[in-house]
Amino acid sequence: MALPRATFLLSARDQPGLVARLAGFFYERALNIVDGSDHVEAGDEGTARFFTRLVIELDDPRLARDAIERAFGELAATFDSTWSVGYSDRPSRIAILVTKESACLYDLILRQRQGELACEIPLIIGNHATLEPVAQSFGIPFSLLPITPDTKRAQEDRMLALFASHRIDLVVLARYMQVLTDDFLRAAPPVINIHHGFLPAFQGARPYHQARARGVKIIGATAHYATIELDEGPIIEQDVARVSHQMPIDELIRVGRDIERNVLSRAVRAHLERRVVVHDGRTIVL
Amino acid sequence: MALPRATFLLSARDQPGLVARLAGFFYERALNIVDGSDHVEAGDEGTARFFTRLVIELDDPRLARDAIERAFGELAATFDSTWSVGYSDRPSRIAILVTKESACLYDLILRQRQGELACEIPLIIGNHATLEPVAQSFGIPFSLLPITPDTKRAQEDRMLALFASHRIDLVVLARYMQVLTDDFLRAAPPVINIHHGFLPAFQGARPYHQARARGVKIIGATAHYATIELDEGPIIEQDVARVSHQMPIDELIRVGRDIERNVLSRAVRAHLERRVVVHDGRTIVL
Amino acid sequence: MALPRATFLLSARDQPGLVARLAGFFYERALNIVDGSDHVEAGDEGTARFFTRLVIELDDPRLARDAIERAFGELAATFDSTWSVGYSDRPSRIAILVTKESACLYDLILRQRQGELACEIPLIIGNHATLEPVAQSFGIPFSLLPITPDTKRAQEDRMLALFASHRIDLVVLARYMQVLTDDFLRAAPPVINIHHGFLPAFQGARPYHQARARGVKIIGATAHYATIELDEGPIIEQDVARVSHQMPIDELIRVGRDIERNVLSRAVRAHLERRVVVHDGRTIVL
C-alpha cells in the first residue's frame, strides 16, 4: 500500500538559502522529499517571490503531523512567507454546480472514479433538474436550487449552508450558467469556473458565436478561479483546437465541449494536487 | 515538365446546379479539373453564398486563355457572382516590408527559394537599414524609406510608386512596425500583416507583455489582411504555443517568433494559391 | 424539422467528367447537394482513383429512394466504380465490445446521447462483467461472453449471432482485450479497433511500456479497421500528446486514455458519417 504523503505549498520573499533551509528541514527529520518544484518570479528591488511545492513521504504512521506543522511554521515565519499543507489520506471534498450540460460533469465524476482526481464528490447542485439522473446514477446527492432574480440571494445562502454541512473544500462550476454574487464568492471556498472561450478574447455570453463572427481559426476554453470581475479571475489552464470556415456553430460548440471538459478537469486536478498559487492576478502552476 | 495550371476562384449566390454547371463548363472543353473545393456559407432567405476554387490543367499550350476567360465570364454572369483567375506560369510578385526583425523575412525568402511559395520577390522595403544585408545576400533590391510623422505621407507615396514600377501583386508586412494610413491601404495591392498576438485578444502594442500580465497559458500569432481598423482585418491564419509561468518575457518573444514566421508564411501561401475569399469580414480558405 | 439526407460514397477509376456527370445527375432530379468532397489518388497509367462523398437533401418525402438508387447504380456502372448509400433517418446500429476499461465506452455512449454520433447502440458485449453496470445505467443490453482458449470459437459464434439478431452494422472494440480470429473478422460487420499506441510504432502488447522504454517524447493512439494482421489494418484516425521523462508509467496510461477515447470516437463518427474509404491499405477520409 502506498504511504501517505504531505504536500507543502509555500510562497516567500526570494532570498538566498531558501532551498537549502527547506530541504534541510526535511532531511534533519529523515523525511524523504519525493517530488518538488519551485519557481522564482522576478521583481524589482526585493519584490521577487519564491514559490515551492514539496511532497513528503510519511513513512512512519506515528509521526505527529501537528508537530511537523508547528516546526515548519516556525521555519516559515523566519522568511516572509505564506504556506499550506495537505495530506493524501485526507482528500479534498468538492461540490459541482451544473445547469443542463452534462459533458463536464461526467468527465469530473468519471475521472474521480478512475482515480485520476484525488477527491470526494459529496454534492452536486443544479439550478435545473436536468442532470439529477446523472448524479443519481453515481449515487451522489443532488440539490435542486433554481435561481430567479428574486430567489438568488436566498439560494446562494442555501448553497453556502450546503457547503458548510458537507465540509466542501472546492466548488467547481461545470458549465453553471449563473453569475454568482460578490457576497457568495467572498463566503464560499475557492471556486473554479470553466469559460467556453479563449480568455481574454470572447468574454461574456455566447463566446462560440463571437468566435465565429470574428472568423478565428482556433477556438479555446479557459479554466480560472472565479472572482468578482466576471471572466477576469486568474487563469489556471487553457487549451485550444483548430477550426475552419466549414464548421457551423453547432460544430464549434461540439469541438469546444471536448476542450472544456479537458481543461476543467486538468485545472481541478492541479488545484487538488496543491500545485496552484495565485500571485499578482496570475497563477503559478508548480 | 509540369503543365501550366489555371486557378479559378468564384463566389456566387447559392443556387441549385452550380457545381454541375461549373464542372460541365470545363468537361465540355476537355479541361481536366485537377483540384477543387467548395463551401456554402449558410444565410437567411437567399443570402447563402457558394464559394469554389477550381484548378484546371492547361495541357494544350495553344489554348487561348482569353477565350476561356471570356466564356467563363459569360457563364459566371448568369449567376450573381464575382470571380478571378490566376496562372501557375505567371507567379505573383510580392513586396516585403520590414523594420528590424529578421525571422519572418528569412522565412519568406527561404520558402520562396525552396519552391514552397510560388511567387517572385522583387522588392524589400525597410524603414530601418538593419535588414538591408539580408536582402543583399539574396540579391533582392532593398529600398530604405525611414518614416517620421512628417515624412510618412511622402514615403507612403514612394512605396506606392515602387509597387507600381515593380508590378507588385501583394504586400507582406513582415514585422513592419509602422501603422499605415487609410489612403495607402486604399491605393495599395492587398496587404497581409502578422500580428504577434492571438487576435482578438491582445490587440495593439506589446502583445506578449499583455499576455504575460494576464497569465494566459497559450500564446499565439495572427496573419490577417490589413484594413483601416488596426488588428481588425479578416484573419487568414493563426497558430498558438503553450507557455508557462516559468517563461520570462524574452522567452515568450522567442516562442512567439517561431509561431509568427510559420503563420505568416502559411497565410501568404494560401493567398498565393488563390485559396482565400473574404466574406462578411471573415476568410473562407478553400 | 431537418429533412432526411442521403449520403453517397463512390470510388471510381479517375476519368474526365466524373464531377460534371455526378453533379448533373442530382441537378436533373432537382436534388440539392448540401455537402460534397472528393479526392483523386494519383497512380500510374490509368490506375488513378476518384473518390467522392455527396450528401443530398431529400426534401420530398414521396421520393422513391429505390428509384434513385437504381438510376444512380446505372450511372455508376458506366464508370468502373463501387458505391454505397446511407440515409440519415436510418441510423447505423453499433455493438461495442469491452473488457474492463470504461473510458472509451462512456465516451461513445455519452456522445451518442449528446447527438454527436448518429447511431443506435443496441448491444454491449463484455468478456468480463466489470462494465455491466455502465451498460445498465444507460439501459443498454449487456451480454457477458467470457473467453478462454477453449471457448473462443463458440463465443465468437455467439457474438456473430448477436450481431445478426440485433442487425448490427458496425462493431467497435472499445479496449476489448482479446485477439479475434480470422473467421470472426470475415463474418462480422466492419470492426473498428483502438490501439493504445502510435502505430506503426509500438505494435502489440503494452505499448505505453514500450514507449517509456524507448524514451519517446510523444505518445499516441490509433483507431483502425481490424484486419487479420493484428495492428496492421487501415488507420482511420490518430492523435498524440507530449510526455516527459517525469511521467511514470501510470501517468502515461492516464494521458493515453484521453487520447484513446477521442481518437476512437472520431473514427467511429467518420465511419458513421460515411466518410471513410479504404484504398490500397490506407483510408481516404472525405
Add this chain to the structure above:
Amino acid sequence: MALPRATFLLSARDQPGLVARLAGFFYERALNIVDGSDHVEAGDEGTARFFTRLVIELDDPRLARDAIERAFGELAATFDSTWSVGYSDRPSRIAILVTKESACLYDLILRQRQGELACEIPLIIGNHATLEPVAQSFGIPFSLLPITPDTKRAQEDRMLALFASHRIDLVVLARYMQVLTDDFLRAAPPVINIHHGFLPAFQGARPYHQARARGVKIIGATAHYATIELDEGPIIEQDVARVSHQMPIDELIRVGRDIERNVLSRAVRAHLERRVVVHDGRTIVL
C-alpha cells in the same frame, strides 16, 4: 551586463538529503542558485537515480572557478555520482554537417545569430558543395569533404582533425545523408542527428514515403544522439504534424521540413543549455 553563470549537471544514486546537501554547498559559499530542476528515476532496490541541473550566478569575478569545481567534486564523490559543469562565458563550439538540404542549416545559424543558441559555429562540413554559399553568406568556414565508399575512412579522419583544430564540443548532423562509422562516433564529440520520421516508426531511408504508404494521419521528426545502432540513439526531442490523404509526397516532405528544423534546433538548444542526461538509453531533459 549579465553576470556569468555556471551550470552544474549531476547524476547520482538516489539517497536522502541530496537536495539539502547540494543546496547547502552553494548557500555556504553565498552562491545564488538562479535556476534548478531535478528528477528521480525510480528503480528497484537502490537503483533509483537522482538527476539535477543547477544554475549558479557568479557575481564575484574574482571567484576561483577551479576551487569551486574542486570542492564540488569532493562533495560529489561522497555520493555515487557523475557530474559536469559549463560556463555561460565559454560557449560551446559546434560543427554542422550537411549535404544539400538547407532548412536545418539556416535555422541553426539564424537562431545562433538571434541569440537563441548560446554557441559558436566555427565550422560547416558538407559532403556536397551545394550549401557552401550559405556558409559563406554568414562568414563561416566551409569544408568540402565528399564521401565515396573508398574515401569514407580518410574523410572521417579529416573531419576528426577539423573537430580537434576547431576545438569542437558538439557535432550536429543537419540532414547529413551519410552513415557514420563506429570508429568515427567513438572518437568524435557528442553527435546530434535529425531523423525525418517519428521514431521508432519509420526507421531507415525515405521515412515520408513509408509514412504515406502506411497511411498514418500524423508525421513527425526525431532528434537523437547518434549511436552505433542507426536510428536507435537516445531521443532528445520529437514533434509531429497532422497530415491527410490529400497530401502528395512532396507536401509531406514540405510539412516535415518545418518539423525537422524546429526539433533539431530545440534538441541542440537543450544540449547547449546542459539540460540533457542520458540514462538507460533514454534522455532526461531537465
